[in-house]
Amino acid sequence: MYEIIGIMIAGGIIGYIFKSKVKFIRLSEKIYSFVLFILLFSLGLSVGKNDTVMNNVSSLGLLSLAIAVAAVAGSVFCAWIVYRIFFKKIKTDK
Amino acid sequence: MKNSIIAIIFFAAGIACSKLQLVPQTVSGGDLTLYVLCFQMLFVGICMGAELNKSIMLIKSLNAIILLAPLTTIVGTLLGMVLFSIFINGMPLSDLLATGSGFGYYSLSSIYITEIRGETLGTIALLANIAREVIALLFTPLFAKHFGKLAPIAAAGATSMDTCLPIITSAVGRDYAVISVFSGVVLTILVPFMVTFILTIM
Numbered sequence: 588m589y590e591i592i593g594i595m596i597a598g599g600i601i602g603y604i605f606k607s608k609v610k611f612i613r614l615s616e617k618i619y620s621f622v623l624f625i626l627l628f629s630l631g632l633s634v635g636k637n638d639t640v641m642n643n644v645s646s647l648g649l650l651s652l653a654i655a656v657a658a659v660a661g662s663v664f665c666a667w668i669v670y671r672i673f674f675k676k677i678k679t680d681k
Numbered sequence: 682m683k684n685s686i687i688a689i690i691f692f693a694a695g696i697a698c699s700k701l702q703l704v705p706q707t708v709s710g711g712d713l714t715l716y717v718l719c720f721q722m723l724f725v726g727i728c729m730g731a732e733l734n735k736s737i738m739l740i741k742s743l744n745a746i747i748l749l750a751p752l753t754t755i756v757g758t759l760l761g762m763v764l765f766s767i768f769i770n771g772m773p774l775s776d777l778l779a780t781g782s783g784f785g786y787y788s789l790s791s792i793y794i795t796e797i798r799g800e801t802l803g804t805i806a807l808l809a810n811i812a813r814e815v816i817a818l819l820f821t822p823l824f825a826k827h828f829g830k831l832a833p834i835a836a837a838g839a840t841s842m843d844t845c846l847p848i849i850t851s852a853v854g855r856d857y858a859v860i861s862v863f864s865g866v867v868l869t870i871l872v873p874f875m876v877t878f879i880l881t882i883m
Contacts (some may be wrong), residue, residue, distance in 0.1 A: 670829030
């Protein structure tokens with residue numbers, strides 16, 4: 588998977604060099620969102636062939652929801668503490 | 682919200698095509714995903730590279746305290762996952778931490794996780810991170826009211842820079858928009874690194 592991160596960094600350099608080519612950057616953004624949906628479609632293809640996933644759809648869904656709730660609860664709890672200690676007293680207006 | 686619905690539709694269409702055998706067996710191989718992913722990452726890089734100067738300017742104009750925003754989200758999410766692992770059997774902590782490290786960036790995190798760990802955890806990551814985005818969208822006003830202005834930003838994770846930004850600014854005020862965007866950008870960049878790191882090291 589580290590090769591992929593390497594490719595991303597290579598893309599970053601290309602993007603930095605050609606940042607003034609507005610059309611090219613807009614096109615890249617469009618390709619990016621389109622390919623994202625192709626990837627999710629292809630993820631669906633592999634999932635459809637995977638019987639373990641297909642036979643446990645409802646329990647996986649419930650588990651996923653529980654994970655999301657735990658992640659959000661942890662984040663909100665920490666944010667509450669950090670906000671009270673560090674953010675409340677500072678004014679963020681520029 | 683619209684994008685997560687489109688995402689689910691594409692994902693479901695993939696499952697349907699696979700079940701109905703509308704696509705030849707050779708196309709549905711995992712290799713295809715990997716090649717498309719490489720292609721995709723090139724464009725992710727290009728978009729980020731083009732915004733680099735803007736990002737650096739944003740960071741320079743801010744107090745160092747802003748770093749606490751993404752850090753809080755990371756610590757909080759991982760803490761939530763550790764506590765959750767106590768109550769759930771049969772799921773390794775590394776899998777939970779990797780799923781949590783999607784920070785709501787469901788597309789990329791689920792594809793990375795599928796490549797490294799397989800379809801089961803990939804599907805969990807997709808659903809859990811979409812659920813995170815939806816929860817953040819729905820409960821932002823509640824979080825802001827009871828847990829302070831940073832809470833909606835932390836709940837939204839990587840989506841605080843785009844999908845959740847309008848609702849966050851309307852709940853906590855425009856002066857927190859910069860913090861929200863900054864936190865989302867940092868987390869979005871970290872997702873592939875954290876997911877790969879957690880699943881290969883742990």
